Amino acid sequence: MEPMFTSYASAKGGREGHVKSDDGLIDLNLVMPGMNSSEKGTNPEQLFAAGYAACFDGALNLVAKNQNKDIDSKVNGAVSLLKDQEDDGFKIAVELEAEVNGVTQEEAEELTTAAHQFCPYSKATRGNIEVTINTKTK
Incomplete structure (x- = not known):
């Protein structure tokens, strides 16, 4: 089956790292929820x-x-x-x-x-x- 499209993203550093899409639209820090960290980010x-x-x-x-x-x-x-x-x-x-x-x-x-x-x-x-x-x- 031929894909209609394919999206690409990378992650580095696991749950306390960073994610980024190849086009840069997603470029987010990751933080572990509930760890009482002052860091802001998603998961x-x-x-x-x-x-x-x-x-x-x-x-x-x-x-x-x-x-x-x-x-x-x-x-x-x-x-x-x-x-x-x-x-x-x-x-x-x-x-x-x-x-x-x-x-x-x-x-x-x-x-x-x-x-x-x-x-x-x-x-x-x-x-x-x-x-x-x-x-x-x-």
């Missing part, structure tokens, strides 16, 4: 939350468009770092909160279920990490 979980939320919102809007539904949506992503009891290491879990306006609660839930099947991040994580999707309408 891998925050970057993953942003990417997954953006991808899922895109999938949600495409699914809605294909079903001729006019929605306004926002997806909030939360990625938690957890202690893994199986191997004494760490793992992540994701919670997505989809705010979907313009449809009923039932329709919004159907759309987010369909988006979860379609979203590339959801496909990549399926069966690997716990992903919870909460859907609400206003």
